[in-house]
Amino acid sequence: MRDATLRDVAELAGVSARTVSNVVNGYAPVTEPTRVKVEKAIKELGYRPNVLARNLANGRSGQIAVVVPFLDVPYFSELLQAIIPRARERGYHVLIDQTDGDAAHERELIRRGARAALFDGMIYSPLGLAQEDLAESDPTFPLVLLGERSSNAFFDHVGIDDVEASRAATAHLIGLGRRRIAAIGDQPYPTGEAAQLRTLGYRQAHADAGLPVDESLIIQTLRFNRADGAAAMRALLDRDDPPDAVFGYNDTVALGALHEVLERGLRVPEDIALIGYDDIEEGRYANPPISTISPDKDAIATTAVERLLMRIDSKEPLPGIEVRASHRLIARQSTVGRAAPA
Amino acid sequence: MRDATLRDVAELAGVSARTVSNVVNGYAPVTEPTRVKVEKAIKELGYRPNVLARNLANGRSGQIAVVVPFLDVPYFSELLQAIIPRARERGYHVLIDQTDGDAAHERELIRRGARAALFDGMIYSPLGLAQEDLAESDPTFPLVLLGERSSNAFFDHVGIDDVEASRAATAHLIGLGRRRIAAIGDQPYPTGEAAQLRTLGYRQAHADAGLPVDESLIIQTLRFNRADGAAAMRALLDRDDPPDAVFGYNDTVALGALHEVLERGLRVPEDIALIGYDDIEEGRYANPPISTISPDKDAIATTAVERLLMRIDSKEPLPGIEVRASHRLIARQSTVGRAAPA
């Protein structure tokens, strides 16, 4: 049997479509008796509004897209886990896409998606796209960018203070007496901004302590995964002058490095201390548990959704703002050893 | 400026809407000259079909929903990572939702989602829902269930042979000479079917080897996460007769257990051997790397999408089939120790 439509309900209740619509959406005030009549008809027919039609009529899709480079990177799935309920609270469904860091795909998403009416706005964690690409895109499209970046006048950015966090992570290592600290995850190309900020923090910490930076200890990786971390560590350990500490630009990289260190029979943190970035659950259960920079993921998720909906609802384009969520350093066994409190 | 519509294009090209639609969708044969004219007009106006309108018109949303209990469980995100591209290849977008194992929410999704026209079908990894709940739902709704389950006449199931895989995992431990093998992750309640199948395999392996099962070694957990695994292990190690091996019902549970074992200063696998289930990347980089049952995730993803689209395209309801993807046991250091090949 065909699904019941608004019109069917109206007919059964003996009112007009307009009234049914009002009841369903709680719009205009409706007299109690008609409300009851309509609701009875709705129940009787098992009526459910067709979202598609509703969206077509009012030009909204009721969906927001969240685009991340890789879904299986724990940081992103943990963030998504926080974003989805926030969006749902506000009546939005979340369309998820992963780009594998493919710039063409990312550009395509931004450009087409909006016009296609598939989603009303987008929360986007860029990887392949450089600032210039973004500048070209339609400034009226509701877009919130994840991660700190050099400012862009049109879109919002939500992230933590990468330079400061990285400085703190490095300083933590320096404070522990380490002097040959490797940094794994630098990315020199235009799309590696987040990585570059971390490198900046790493340098600052050295400068603050009056220590020189051994450029050969700054290792570049293409992605931010376990395999890259392990490969970088392998190279580092094969050198005549291996490092005595490692700052991984995210936890996954740090965990890959940790794996390699232990594989070689070295001790953590005695021989090599390790700190990561992101505070994914996996790091808490690693052996040993790794120290890390813990961004306030809930705040990031909440703010990103908030800002996006604000942009969607706003008639005129809002200026882009920069939101900094808080973060803190969590020292675990991988830097301070067994004695330390978890 | 208002976005260009089909009608605008038709006007500019001097043809009817019908023709433009034909060109856009490549439906009916169109003469070369008109095709060119229309395409030129499309380009000139920057026309993009409005997906919403198209969907409303032909009653399809072009979206499929993938519903998992928890997004931050690596197994699910790895699976999603495989599903998304498969769906995209077939022209579908993926709407992701997580239920937190909340039965009410899961039921709601199945019931409303379809009628709401938000998605054309659903790939669903049940957790809170029991078979009875599913039986009540509309059998014409295109639905593919993830994970092995006792058969249901209406829907497809895609998974690996849980009993056999669990038997193999347990037998692996027995073959290594272990005799007090704990099983962590049993779930006795109606919605814990997958867990129960694993327990069955665990028992079978013991029966095959002529070994008795110590019921007190079968530990129940509410969820399948690291914390649960760690808690279960803690209890196990506090006993006078701790186990000499552990079969974790998934890798996360096993990793939680591993963490606890090492925390106590015990050696793996010498004191306690550990095997997990799912083969998530995290397990390969754990210290030591954990042995596991590796399901063919790509096959699962591909089959699930395939079957779902088949159901969506089919006019009459298809009978439910049971698809078994392959799996294999991967022995790593957590059971066979250092000497073994990775």
Added chain:
DNA sequence: CTGAAAGCGCTAACAC
């Protein structure tokens, strides 16, 4: 407070 009716942008019979 409620009814009538005009779309939202596209698809697909039904003609020509």
Added chain:
DNA sequence: GTGTTAGCGCTTTCAG
């Protein structure tokens, strides 16, 4: 081949 046109199901202006 291509034009005409009636919907898809809902929202919403404009009357009343």
